[in-house]
Each structure stands twice: as structure tokens, then as C-alpha cells.
Amino acid sequence: MFYPDSLNKLITALGKLPGVGPKTAQRLAFYLLNAPAEEAESLAAAILEARRKIHYCSVCGNLTDRDPCHLCTDPERDQTIICVVEEARDIVALEKTRQYRGLYHVLQGAISPVDGIGPEQLKIKGLLRRLHDGKIKEVVLATNADVEGEATALYLAKLLKPLAVKVTRLAYGLPVGSDLEYADEVTLARAFSGRREME
Known part of the structure; x- marks a missing residue:
């Protein structure tokens, strides 16, 4: 050396x-x-x-220095909706949009058989416990738009369907400033399926 x-x-x-x-x-x-x-x-x-x-919030799994975290204890947040994300850093990205005012649940990963990560390694049981009392009306699946994120969203959608809770998925599409010719088929298909009427 x-x-x-x-x-x-x-x-x-x-x-x-x-x-x-x-x-x-x-x-x-x-x-x-x-x-x-x-x-x-x-x-x-x-x-x-x-x-x-810093540790994980015992309720949602977010990174925090107090338990429960400030998002879980904020009375101004909508207590009837939970947004499910893969990692705590995803919460920061969503909060920056200032569009979402509900609760969160961090899975701390995504299903990835190649990496040996199955549903058992994720914080899914905690999510199911939070849905048990019937106060939650909607679960938004905000996992990443990759193979692992899609697999995780599909697994959760099937798991949550019998629980009489509305399950939604974030719409994905074309990023602002992009050209159609560079978009892949999956992105274009998502953009079409997530289209809405012009106001």
C-alpha cells in the first residue's frame, strides 16, 4: 500500500x-x-x-428520532388512507410534492426472489395490523415501477382485496420534458391507462 x-x-x-x-x-x-x-x-x-x-417508527416504519414518528402523530393528516412505500426515503419524495396528506407504511424493501427477499422479510404484518380496526378506507401502493416493485404491488393487492379496503396504485407515465420516442413500452402503456380528461 x-x-x-x-x-x-x-x-x-x-x-x-x-x-x-x-x-x-x-x-x-x-x-x-x-x-x-x-x-x-x-x-x-x-x-x-x-x-x-435514529430508529424505525414502531407504527409506520419511517426513520425517526421519536416513537411514534411525527407523521403518525400529526392530527392534521388524513387517518383513513395509508400510502405504502418501499423505503423511508420514498416518503421524503412524496412529501416534497405536497399532494398527499395521509399516513404511510414502509415495507423496508421489495419482493425480490433473486436477492432472497420474500414477503416474510417485508413489514407486511404491521400493515395488516393497521388495517384491522377498519378505520383505513384506502391503501395506495407506491412501490417503485420496476420488476420488484410491481411484484410487491401485485402481491399486496391480492392480499388486501378481501379486507374491504380500496386498493389503488400510483399512476406512472411519461416524465415531464421527455420525448415519446425514448419512452419504453411499459411507460407508454402506463401513460395511456392513467390518462384523464383535459379540463
């Missing part, structure tokens, strides 16, 4: 982060070494604090 052991350890640790290759890990390591000591210490403290304080 070309660097001292402690620097190699830092580069190796940074290289384990998703999306960070060897060169980026090296660049980040040198940045941290040349940054003011307070900056590196602040980063280390923020990581340790997040690891210590």
Missing part, C-alpha cells in the same frame, strides 16, 4: 459507502485530512449521533 495504515483504513471505510468507488473514496479521505479538524470531528459526531438516535 502507498499510504499509511490509518489513511488506508479511512479510504477503505469510505469506499464501502454506496456509490463511492476507490477514486472517490481517496478524494474524500484527502478532503477530510485537509479540512479543519472541527469539520472532520463534526462529521464523525453527526454520524455517531444519527446511529445512536
Whole structure:
């Protein structure tokens, strides 16, 4: 190795982060070494604090520092609808739209036989418990528009159908600014099926 052991350890640790290759890990390591000591210490403290304080909400599975999370305890939210997402970060994307004001449920993954993930590994039992009292009138399936997300949505739709709850799926279609010629068949089919009357 070309660097001292402690620097190699830092580069190796940074290289384990998703999306960070060897060169980026090296660049980040040198940045941290040349940054003011307070900056590196602040980063280390923020990581340790997040690891210590952040956990999953016992109700919806969102990441939170209090239990239940602020979304579950917000009296302004519609308590009759649950939006099911794969990961906690999906909640942030939906909240940014400011279009949805109901509750959430995080599955913490999607069905993926290739990766050895079946329904048993997902937080589906928690979702079913939340539907037990009859207050929930609609479940919106907002899983990703990929093979795993579609498989998960189909599985949940079949599972929820007998529970006398309305099950809907987010409409998918063409992104704004895209050209028809570059859209795949599935996207175009979704765009057609999700079409609505012009106002």
C-alpha cells in the first residue's frame, strides 16, 4: 500500500459507502485530512449521533428520532388512507410534492426472489395490523415501477382485496420534458391507462 495504515483504513471505510468507488473514496479521505479538524470531528459526531438516535417508527416504519414518528402523530393528516412505500426515503419524495396528506407504511424493501427477499422479510404484518380496526378506507401502493416493485404491488393487492379496503396504485407515465420516442413500452402503456380528461 502507498499510504499509511490509518489513511488506508479511512479510504477503505469510505469506499464501502454506496456509490463511492476507490477514486472517490481517496478524494474524500484527502478532503477530510485537509479540512479543519472541527469539520472532520463534526462529521464523525453527526454520524455517531444519527446511529445512536435514529430508529424505525414502531407504527409506520419511517426513520425517526421519536416513537411514534411525527407523521403518525400529526392530527392534521388524513387517518383513513395509508400510502405504502418501499423505503423511508420514498416518503421524503412524496412529501416534497405536497399532494398527499395521509399516513404511510414502509415495507423496508421489495419482493425480490433473486436477492432472497420474500414477503416474510417485508413489514407486511404491521400493515395488516393497521388495517384491522377498519378505520383505513384506502391503501395506495407506491412501490417503485420496476420488476420488484410491481411484484410487491401485485402481491399486496391480492392480499388486501378481501379486507374491504380500496386498493389503488400510483399512476406512472411519461416524465415531464421527455420525448415519446425514448419512452419504453411499459411507460407508454402506463401513460395511456392513467390518462384523464383535459379540463
